[in-house]
Amino acid sequence: MLANAAGIMPDSLKFEADRQFFERELDGVDVVVHGRHSHEQQPRSYLRRRLILTRQVPSIAADPSNEKALFWNPAGASFEQALAEFGTPDGSVGVIGGTDVFGMFLERYDVFHLTRAPGVRLPGGRPVFPEVPTRTPEEVLGCRGLDRGRHRILDPAKGLVLVSWQRSSKPD
Ligand SMILES: NC(=O)c1ccc[n+]([C@@H]2O[C@H](COP(=O)([O-])OP(=O)(O)OC[C@H]3O[C@@H](n4cnc5c(N)ncnc54)[C@H](OP(=O)(O)O)[C@@H]3O)[C@@H](O)[C@H]2O)c1
DSSP states (O other): OOBOTTSOOOGGGOOHHHHHHHHHHHHTOSEEEEETTOOOOOTTGGGSEEEEEOSSSSSEEEETTEEEEEEEOTTTSOHHHHHHTTTOTTOOEEEOOOHHHHHHTTTTOSEEEEEEOTTOOOTTOBOSSTTTTTSOHHHHHHHTTEEEEEEEEEEGGGTEEEEEEEESSOOO
């Protein structure tokens, strides 16, 4: 689960080592992509270009509160069209959720960083992918062409483990 049943990421799911990793990785991407409820709220967030998924616009629209952000509705414009608005067609992209947005990009990730916190239970919460819990996140990633890659223990006391799932080859 990436959030509780109320759609909130509780403090029990927040870990300093994971936060640091997340922040460092996002500092290296050109565009952040997320649903309307998943802004990362970091100190350098204001510097990042971002695509915010919403059905409140027909296709692509400026975010009046942030000149670096665009609202994007995939029903009205492709990802490539949205990305082209930033003038970075080959830029690196960081997809940061939530559930449906993570699911939407499953065929396209070069790498998916999956951190598991084994001691946390969020009954009825928001899953990391739409197919969870029918399938485990690992099964979902595996059947979309991603392989288990580097394994990092982020916090031994809490059993916090990050596995970076890598795509070995991309379809043409
Ligand atoms: N633990 C983690 O790593 C992690 C990661 C990500 C998020 N979270 C947490 O998860 C919670 C939010 O999860 P969520 O799944 O509800 O949020 P979300 O994806 O951020 O937001 C859902 C909203 O995004 C828009 N949206 C999503 N899919 C769309 C699509 N296909 N087309 C157009 N618009 C689309 C819709 O906005 P409109 O209503 O405007 O149409 C929808 O209501 C937050 O608490 C967040 O902090 C945790």
